[in-house]
Amino acid sequence: MNKNAKKTAIKITRADDFPAWYQEVIKEADMAENSGVRGCMVIKPWGYGIWERLQRRLDQRIRETGHENCYFPIFIPLELIEKEAAHVEGFAKEMAVVTHHRLIEKDGKLVPDGKLESPLVIRPTSEAMIGESFAKWIRSYRDLPVKINQWANVVRWEMRPRMFLRTSEFLWQEGHTAHATEAEAREETETMLGVYKELAEEWLAIPVIPGEKSESERFPGAVETHTIEAFMQDGKALQAGTSHFLGQNFSKAANIKFQTNDGSEEFAFTTSWGVSTRMIGALIMTHGDDDGLRVPPTVAPHQIVILPIARDEQAAARVMPAAHELAKKLNAQSAFGENLRAHVDIRDINAGEKRWGWIKKGVPLIVELGPKDLDNSSVMLTRRTDIYAKAAEDIDVFVGAAPEHLEAIQKQLYADALSLRDGRIETAITDFAEFKKFFDTEDSSKLGFVRAKWCGDTDSEEMLKDLSVSVRCLPYDQDNIEGKCVITGKPAKLEAIFAKSY
Numbered sequence: 062m063n064k065n066a067k068k069t070a071i072k073i074t075r076a077d078d079f080p081a082w083y084q085e086v087i088k089e090a091d092m093a094e095n096s097g098v099r100g101c102m103v104i105k106p107w108g109y110g111i112w113e114r115l116q117r118r119l120d121q122r123i124r125e126t127g128h129e130n131c132y133f134p135i136f137i138p139l140e141l142i143e144k145e146a147a148h149v150e151g152f153a154k155e156m157a158v159v160t161h162h163r164l165i166e167k168d169g170k171l172v173p174d175g176k177l178e179s180p181l182v183i184r185p186t187s188e189a190m191i192g193e194s195f196a197k198w199i200r201s202y203r204d205l206p207v208k209i210n211q212w213a214n215v216v217r218w219e220m221r222p223r224m225f226l227r228t229s230e231f232l233w234q235e236g237h238t239a240h241a242t243e244a245e246a247r248e249e250t251e252t253m254l255g256v257y258k259e260l261a262e263e264w265l266a267i268p269v270i271p272g273e274k275s276e277s278e279r280f281p282g283a284v285e286t287h288t289i290e291a292f293m294q295d296g297k298a299l300q301a302g303t304s305h306f307l308g309q310n311f312s313k314a315a316n317i318k319f320q321t322n323d324g325s326e327e328f329a330f331t332t333s334w335g336v337s338t339r340m341i342g343a344l345i346m347t348h349g350d351d352d353g354l355r356v357p358p359t360v361a362p363h364q365i366v367i368l369p370i371a372r373d374e375q376a377a378a379r380v381m382p383a384a385h386e387l388a389k390k391l392n393a394q395s396a397f398g399e400n401l402r403a404h405v406d407i408r409d410i411n412a413g414e415k416r417w418g419w420i421k422k423g424v425p426l427i428v429e430l431g432p433k434d435l436d437n438s439s440v441m442l443t444r445r446t447d448i449y450a451k452a453a454e455d456i457d458v459f460v461g462a463a464p465e466h467l468e469a470i471q472k473q474l475y476a477d478a479l480s481l482r483d484g485r486i487e488t489a490i491t492d493f494a495e496f497k498k499f500f501d502t503e504d505s506s507k508l509g510f511v512r513a514k515w516c517g518d519t520d521s522e523e524m525l526k527d528l529s530v531s532v533r534c535l536p537y538d539q540d541n542i543e544g545k546c547v548i549t550g551k552p553a554k555l556e557a558i559f560a561k562s563y
Contacts, residue, residue, distance in 0.1 A: 196317045344357070
C-alpha cells in the first residue's frame with residue numbers, strides 16, 4: 062500500500078490489487094453479493110437496475126432488427142445434447158445435470174430419490190433445444206427466416222467464480238436464427254455483432270475491437286465466431302459479445318430441413334449470438350476509479366440524485382418540497398431518447414455519508430440543495446467524472462442544462478476509456494522474445510494488447526499458454542499483413558490481437 066497516496070472511497074486501489082479492487086467496488090456500490098451456492102450471486106437492486114437499462118436498450122434493437130422474443134425450458138434432455146458432438150465436447154465439463162426427481166427423508170436427512178430414466182442437462186446454451194423446435198417449425202422456404210431471441214438464465218459450472226464475470230449461473234440473451242441461404246445467415250451474424258458493438262460503445266461507453274475468433278477460440282460447433290473485445294484497466298481483454306455463424310452443422314445434427322422453391326430439400330443455415338451480465342463486469346473494470354463505480358448515464362438507474370440538506374425541521378419544511386419539485390422538473394427533461402431519471406434521497410442519515418455513498422455507486426450527477434442554495438436560487442453540483450470540482454449553478458439553468466451535463470459525462474467516459482486502450486496497444490513487437498517480455502509483467506499498468514502479424518497456425522497458439530495469452534480476435538481492418546509471424550517467424554497471413562483475458 063502506498064502510504065503517500067490520497068485517501069480514496071475504495072480502500073483497495075486499482076494499483077494495489079486490481080482483482081480485490083473489483084470485488085470491493087461491487088461491495089461498496091451495493092451491486093451484488095455471493096449467495097449460499099458457491100459460484101452463484103445475488104444481484105441487488107443497483108446492479109440489477111443497470112442490467113435492466115442495458116436489457117431494455119438491447120431488446121429494443123433486437124426487435125428493430127426483425128427478431129421476436131420467446132422462451133424455452135431450462136431442462137434439456139441428455140439425448141438432445143448428445144446429437145451435437147463438437148458442442149458437447151466444448152461444454153461437457155461445465156454442464157450441471159439433474160438425475161433425480163424428488164427428495165425423501167432418510168435417517169433424518171433429505172436425500173435424492175426417484176432416479177430419472179434419462180438425465181436432464183440444465184441449460185448451458187439452447188442450440189440443442191431450439192434446434193429440435195426449428196426442425197418442427199420449418200418445412201418450406203416459405204417458413205424462413207426464423208429469427209428468435211430469449212432472455213434467460215444459463216448454468217455453466219464454474220470452478221473459479223468472480224461476480225458478473227464468471228458465475229455458475231448468469232443472465233443473458235441468446236438469439237437463434239435459421240435461413241435459406243448461407244449469405245443470409247452470414248449477414249445476420251454481421252448485423253448482430255454490429256448491434257453489440259453499438260450497445261457497448263454508444264450505450265455503455267466501452268470501446269471495443271470487432272473481429273473474428275481464431276479456430277481454437279470458436280464457439281463449439283460453429284463455423285465462425287465473431288466477437289467484440291474490450292480493454293479493461295488492468296490491461297486484460299474481456300470478450301463482451303459474440304455472434305456465431307453455425308453454417309449447417311447444427312441443422313444437420315437437429316435435422317432442420319426445408320423444401321426449396323424448386324422442390325429439392327436443403328438443410329437450413331443457422332446462427333446464434335448473445336451477451337450476458339458479464340457486460341456489467343466490463344462496465345466496472347472499464348469505468349471504475351479508486352472512489353468506486355462510474356456508471357454511464359444511459360444505464361444509471363438514477364442519473365441525478367438530489368440530496369436535501371436540512372439540519373432542522375424548519376429547514377426541512379423549505380428544502381424537501383423544493384427538492385421534489387426540482388426532481389419533477391428534471392424528470393420532464395430528456396436525454397438519450399428517454400426522460401431523465403432524478404431521485405430525491407430522503408433517508409435520515411448524514412449528508413456526507415449520503416454523498417459518498419452515491420459517489421461509490423457511480424451516480425453521474427449529485428445535486429446538493431440546502432436553505433442557502435434556495436436563498437441564492439442555486440444548487441451545488443458534482444459530476445461523478447470530477448468529484449472534487451463542486452460548482453454552484455442556477456437552479457433554472459441547471460434544469461435546462463441537465464441533459465447536456467449527462468451527455469458530456471457519457472462522452473467523457475468513452476473518450477477516457479478509448480484513450481487508455483489506444484495508449485496500451487503495442488504495435489511494434491515483431492519477434493517472440495519481445496512478445497514474451499511484454500507479457501511477462503506483474504505491473505497491470507504496463508500490460509496491454511499486442512497487435513502483431515500471425516501465421517494463423519493453431520499449433521502456434523499452444524506456445525502462448527505458458528504466458529496465459531491468447532488470440533483475442535482477428536480484427537476486421539487487416540491493412541498490412543506482409544511480414545513474419547510474431548510467434549513462429551513463418552510468413553504472416555493476417556494480423557491478430559493478443560492479450561491476457563478474463
